[in-house]
Structures are given as structure tokens and as C-alpha cells.
Amino acid sequence: MIAFIPQVKQLSFLPGDSFHLPQEPRVTLMMERADPRLELHCRRLFPGLVFSEKLGGEGYAIRIDSVDRDQEDSAARQDHAGIMEETARLLSGKREGYHLQADGTGIIIQALDSAGLFYGLQTLLQLVELYEAIPAVEIVDWPDTALRCMNYDLRQTYSKPELLHAYLADAARYKINSVLIEYEDKFPFEAYPDLAHPKHAIEAEQLEQLKQTAFLYFIEIIPLQQSFGHLEYVLRHENYKHLRETEKSTGELCPSKPESFELIKGLLGEIMDRHPDSRYIHLGCDEVYSLCECPDCQERFEGVRERAFISFLNLLIDHAASRGKTPIFWHDMLDKCPLEELQHLDKRSVAMIWIYNGRNIDAEVSALTAKFRELGIRVMGAPAVRSFDGAEHQNYPVIANRVDNLLQWNKTADKLGIDCSVATNWTGPFSLGVPYGVFETTWYPMLLHADLCWNRGSDTDTFIDRFLHQFHGISPEVGHGKLGHYRIEDYYDIIWKLMDEVRKNREYAELIEIMHSFEEATDRSRTIHKYVYRWELYPGDQAEWRSLLNNYQRNRRGREAVRPRMQTVLERFQPADMAEHFVRSRFYLHDYLERTMYQEMGLNLDE
Known part of the structure; x- marks a missing residue:
């Protein structure tokens, strides 16, 4: 067993010599379109390399061998075009997949896109760390989940800014390709400076650097801006207090007040302005506990909570879509929504189903997925690597619950073809609570999530050893x-x-x-x-x-x-x-x- 994380799809050991990586390897990078990120990663992986680059042709490839190898011997091997044809056949058009071959003469990795070549390099890095000499091997590998996402929750305690950068690189090493970030008051709001934390808000320059790091490591940032519930950090302020659903609603916005939408439109606008390359914006909208309790909402929506929720959510969806973003919302407020109300939901949205506990994930998620898909609404999935689990003081995740949740979600996502899975990693129940725990204690379930997202057939019995x-x-x-x-x-x-x-x-x-x-x-x-x-x-x-x-x-x-x-x-x-x-x-x-x-x-x- 090779301790790969994620576990690769197809691996064959070949007869022949192992490849001893020289101190100054010859690295040839071939790309159909220039992608400077690939050269940078090559140079980081092989600091003493002798580098050359070729543009043109189809696909992406990297060849690693010895500088002192005989040139004729090198030319006698299969050329890039011939191997690329075989790679295309093996991958059958699968995005982000790669084909790695190693023998005594060197290593070649080929892919259909630049991200695939990057992930092939990550597998090679794991081989380099595990073996003094790379064994003769052939690997064909690709992801089963298109969007493999981890979560930065910045609401309670969070890591130093420089570590947030480092953890993006670490996540990419394990083939994570997106991160859901809930900034809350750590976002550098300009139009709403009173909402930015006076000490711990990320500076605008730090945010730009974080986005650059994410791009470098082929990671897409999905920003999350709470827009309905969990707005304690906003509604605690005296000048926004009047927008609560009721006086007791410390975190829920009243949808009947025109100022409510104007406020959220402004907050979303700043978030979207700062993330122009993000395809998605997550609107939050979970756990709006006091929905439809104020007299105005009772009258306007006839006391129907789902009607009040969809009415306001549709305003948010329209605003996000008008900015070229695909809006995501948490599913729970529509969990039991009757069809006559649900059919009014704007179809330009995505429902992110989050279910963190229970023994019947398959039945619950299957029913919800069918309900949304029948109306033309796409579905994403969200297990948890840390959640409440009946314990606010978690010095590390309640791992039996988290493993069970991840394994159940994996089977269900595979069956239903859910192509996005977010490992939510909450630092606390909400803004006014105490911290569950710290991010750095969650690498174990996070990498189990990465393992299962990439390879839904991964051997989980060997995961702890790997x-x-x-x-x-x-x-x-x-x-x-x-x-x-x-x-x-x-x-x-x-x-x-x-x-x-x-x-x-x-x-x-x-x-x-x-x-x-x-x-x-x-x-x-x-x-x-x-x-x-x-x-x-x-x-x-x-x-x-x-x-x-x-x-x-x-x-x-x-x-x-x-x-x-x-x-x-x-x-x-x-x-x-x-x-x-x-x-x-x-x-x-x-x-x-x-x-x-x-x-x-x-x-x-x-x-």
C-alpha cells in the first residue's frame, strides 16, 4: 500500500528500474497554453532543475530525467504527442485528471488541462517523500467530485493570515480545489466600517494576497455573506437593531423592512466586488429562527414562513445573478416547504444541503435532492468535519460522528451525482457563542473529506494508516x-x-x-x-x-x-x-x- 492521500484510482507497478531523482534534474514543461503557475510549481518542487518550456500541441505534460542522459536515448522514447493520445484515451475527457509514468529513465506526467498536471505533480511529490527512488509505476487518476471544498470560518478564532495562505497550499496538495470562506466581521468593509472587527479584520491587501495564493494553487474562493439569519455581528449594533425581525431576534433580519434588502445588497456588493473571479456567492440564509414573527411579516406573508423566506431570498438571488454570480443558499429553511410555495423560488440559485448527523443521510438527502432538482434547482452537498455535536467545548472534532457523516455523504453523493461537496468546519455555533475548537485540530477529517471527494471508492479502512x-x-x-x-x-x-x-x-x-x-x-x-x-x-x-x-x-x-x-x-x-x-x-x-x-x-x- 502506498500512503497516497487521496488514494489514486489506478496504479500498476511495472517491471524495470526505479528512478533516482538527481539533484539537478532536467525538467521539460509542455503546455498547449502558457500557464506560469506550472513553471513556478516545477521550480518549487525541483529547486536545482535545468528547465525548458515548450508551447503548442494538445494537453499539458512534464518530463523529468537526468541532465546527463544521452540525448538519442531520450529521443528514442515515445514523443509527447504519442503519449498524449494514450493519456486522452485513458482519461476519457475527465477534467483535472492526469497520467503518470515512471521508470528508470525518468518520469512523465500528462494531463488534459493545467489543473490536472498540477495534481499529477502533487502525486509525484508524495512519491518523492515516500521513496528514496521512484518505483517503476503507472498511475491514471481523476476526481469524482468537480468541486472539492474546505471551509474557513473566521467568525470566532482563526489562524494568522500567513497561515491561511499556507493552508491553501496544504489543501491543494491533497487536491482540494475550492474554499468556502465566511468572513463575517473579519472582512475589510469600506462602506460599513463599523461592521469590520476593530483589530482582527483582514486588511484589503491581505485579502488580495489570499486570492492570489488561491489562484496559484488552483483553488476557487467561494465567499459566504450571511444575508438573512446569523447576522448577530450586524444586528447587535444600535444603528441596525431596528432591522431585527423582533427585539429578541439578535441574528434574524426582518424581510418586510425595505432597509433590510438595501443593507444586504450593500454587503453583498462589497463581497462580490472583492471577488470578481469567483463564480459563486454564498448567501447563507440558514436558521432564520424568528422568521415571520413580526406583525408586518404576519400580515404581508399571511403567517407563511416559507413564503416570507422565498420572497426575500428571491431578491438576493436576483441581485447576485445580475452581477454574474451563481447564488448558493443553505437548504434548511425550505426543508419541509410545500411545493406550492417552493415553486416560486428563483431557479438561478443552488441549494446547498447540510446534514451533519443521523443514520439516514441517504434518505434525507435523496428526498431533498429530488425535490429541488424537479424544480430545476441544482444541489450541492455539505457534510461537516466539525459541527455542534452536542458539545460547545470541542478541543478537537467529535470524530466518530464526523467519520460517520463523511462516509454516509460519500455514498449518497456518489449515488446522486452531487458534484460539489463542502467540508464545513465551524469554529463556533454562532457569533455570540464560545469557540468549538481551532482549525489546526481538524486536518484528520479534512483529509478524509479530500480523500473521499477525489476517490469515492477509496479504501477507508486504510485511511488512518495512510x-x-x-x-x-x-x-x-x-x-x-x-x-x-x-x-x-x-x-x-x-x-x-x-x-x-x-x-x-x-x-x-x-x-x-x-x-x-x-x-x-x-x-x-x-x-x-x-x-x-x-x-x-x-x-x-x-x-x-x-x-x-x-x-x-x-x-x-x-x-x-x-x-x-x-x-x-x-x-x-x-x-x-x-x-x-x-x-x-x-x-x-x-x-x-x-x-x-x-x-x-x-x-x-x-x-
Whole structure:
């Protein structure tokens, strides 16, 4: 087993010698149209290369061999046109696919488009890292999902801007080709400067650099601007408060007020202006909880929530379409919409179905997909690599739920031919909540998503072995030799036990190890309340007091040992005050009890 992520479609080992990549390889790049990105990636992959470029013909190819190879021997091999004809036959027109061949004389990768050649280079990079010499091999590979998307949620805590760039490159390495970004108050609004975070909003220049990085790595940005619900960051302000559906609706906009559409049109306008090359704009529009509760909406829409929702959504769709964008909306407000209302929905939209839990994804998604498609509305899919899962304090994803969700979605998307899958990766339930966790703890389910999007027939039983080998440099022999048998759901339970064996991406493993240490120090089975309860049952009993004090001291010492370590490791990934926000969210309850109940009871570390 080669630890490819994603797992390749067709692989054949060939007889013959392996290819020893020289320090100064000869690299020939052939393109039907010039794409400077490909030369740049060649130079990054092979720093000492002797480079040449040829334009013309059909398709894209790269040839890698030794500078000192005999020229006649090189010319005697199949020419570019001949191999390209075979590649076209093998790929049968599949976009972003590639054909890689390696033997003792060198390596050739061919593709029908520049993105395909880029992905062939990513597979070659994985081969280079896994083998001292590239084995004689032939690979034919292509994606099963056209739009393979990950998610940047910038609402709560998020990574330093330079890391957001780096993570685009990392995602592209695993053949992700799009990213859904919810900026919220981190967007550099100009017409609405009061909505931009005073400290953590991305600067306009940083946004331009982020878009350039995405383009360089063949990644399309899909911006998400909430337009109906989840507008807490807007409606919390006094000058927008009057646009709420009701006084209690901290995040839901009233569709009956003309100013509501004017506000959203302005916000969407800025987002679309800053993303001129994005084909899509995501309108949000999920969880509009208080819809149709105000008297004006009750009268105007006769109390029919779906009618109110579609009326406002159609205004948004028309505005986005008039700007040349394809608008996307979350499906949930139309989940049970009757056909007589749903048929009024503007057909120029795309419904993104998000279902994160449950054992019957296939039935739910199939029914929703049929309902939308019958009306001529395209469907996209959205599993989750992190979501609520009944736990707001998630130091890493609830992985059993996430694996199950991804696997179910994979089968359903394959059956229904859903050609876009977004791995939503929420940092919190909404703007006014506490952070679930940090982005850097989600690489494991994110790469499972990448694996399944590219190759829906991927062998998921081997995924944890491939991930540990590819991402952390831990071979299956080493991992299983130390820990015995483990399964796909066990990553967060085992990686901290393998710290001595981690050879790559150690900083992520250390982050998970610290989060585990925090959880161990606050283990539910050792929560202090049960010992306090015993003390109240038997006040004055010295044995009860000693038991309470012992457990209090053990828990507090364990927590306090973790606190500075957590802050330090988080500052590698986030601005210091954002890292502090996360740490405080984890320690707040314990600190509160220290200031109140524990102090009042006389618990301390000295006795």
C-alpha cells in the first residue's frame, strides 16, 4: 500500500528500474497554453532543475530525467504527442485528471488541462517523500467530485493570515480545489466600517494576497455573506437593531423592512466586488429562527414562513445573478416547504444541503435532492468535519460522528451525482457563542473529506494508516507495532501516544496532545462536584474532607500545568489575544468556581 492521500484510482507497478531523482534534474514543461503557475510549481518542487518550456500541441505534460542522459536515448522514447493520445484515451475527457509514468529513465506526467498536471505533480511529490527512488509505476487518476471544498470560518478564532495562505497550499496538495470562506466581521468593509472587527479584520491587501495564493494553487474562493439569519455581528449594533425581525431576534433580519434588502445588497456588493473571479456567492440564509414573527411579516406573508423566506431570498438571488454570480443558499429553511410555495423560488440559485448527523443521510438527502432538482434547482452537498455535536467545548472534532457523516455523504453523493461537496468546519455555533475548537485540530477529517471527494471508492479502512504515514511520517509497522490495532475513528485517541514517532507536522500533534492533557486534567469521572456533594452529606467528617481536598488539588494542579502550555502552542497559530480568548473559554468555569465556591469552602493547594 502506498500512503497516497487521496488514494489514486489506478496504479500498476511495472517491471524495470526505479528512478533516482538527481539533484539537478532536467525538467521539460509542455503546455498547449502558457500557464506560469506550472513553471513556478516545477521550480518549487525541483529547486536545482535545468528547465525548458515548450508551447503548442494538445494537453499539458512534464518530463523529468537526468541532465546527463544521452540525448538519442531520450529521443528514442515515445514523443509527447504519442503519449498524449494514450493519456486522452485513458482519461476519457475527465477534467483535472492526469497520467503518470515512471521508470528508470525518468518520469512523465500528462494531463488534459493545467489543473490536472498540477495534481499529477502533487502525486509525484508524495512519491518523492515516500521513496528514496521512484518505483517503476503507472498511475491514471481523476476526481469524482468537480468541486472539492474546505471551509474557513473566521467568525470566532482563526489562524494568522500567513497561515491561511499556507493552508491553501496544504489543501491543494491533497487536491482540494475550492474554499468556502465566511468572513463575517473579519472582512475589510469600506462602506460599513463599523461592521469590520476593530483589530482582527483582514486588511484589503491581505485579502488580495489570499486570492492570489488561491489562484496559484488552483483553488476557487467561494465567499459566504450571511444575508438573512446569523447576522448577530450586524444586528447587535444600535444603528441596525431596528432591522431585527423582533427585539429578541439578535441574528434574524426582518424581510418586510425595505432597509433590510438595501443593507444586504450593500454587503453583498462589497463581497462580490472583492471577488470578481469567483463564480459563486454564498448567501447563507440558514436558521432564520424568528422568521415571520413580526406583525408586518404576519400580515404581508399571511403567517407563511416559507413564503416570507422565498420572497426575500428571491431578491438576493436576483441581485447576485445580475452581477454574474451563481447564488448558493443553505437548504434548511425550505426543508419541509410545500411545493406550492417552493415553486416560486428563483431557479438561478443552488441549494446547498447540510446534514451533519443521523443514520439516514441517504434518505434525507435523496428526498431533498429530488425535490429541488424537479424544480430545476441544482444541489450541492455539505457534510461537516466539525459541527455542534452536542458539545460547545470541542478541543478537537467529535470524530466518530464526523467519520460517520463523511462516509454516509460519500455514498449518497456518489449515488446522486452531487458534484460539489463542502467540508464545513465551524469554529463556533454562532457569533455570540464560545469557540468549538481551532482549525489546526481538524486536518484528520479534512483529509478524509479530500480523500473521499477525489476517490469515492477509496479504501477507508486504510485511511488512518495512510494519514499517519503521509501526514506524520509514522509507518503502519511503527504505529501498529506500538499500539496494536486501531480504526479510522481512533486518531485523536492515539496520536498523543505516538509523539515520539511523529516525524512530520509535529506542531499539530503537539496541539492535540495538549488538548488531551487538558481534558485529562478535567476528566468527567473526577469532577469535583461529587466530592463537594459528599462533603455536604457528611459535614465535618475528616475522611470526606481529605477525599475532597485530594481530588481538588490533583485537578487544579493538572489544569494549571496545562494553561501556559495551551496558550504557548496556540500562539503559534493565532494572534496572542485570540489564543487567550480560546484559553479563557476553556478555563472560565474552573476559574469562576475558584473565585466563588472553592474559596468560600477553604479549598487550597497548601494543606
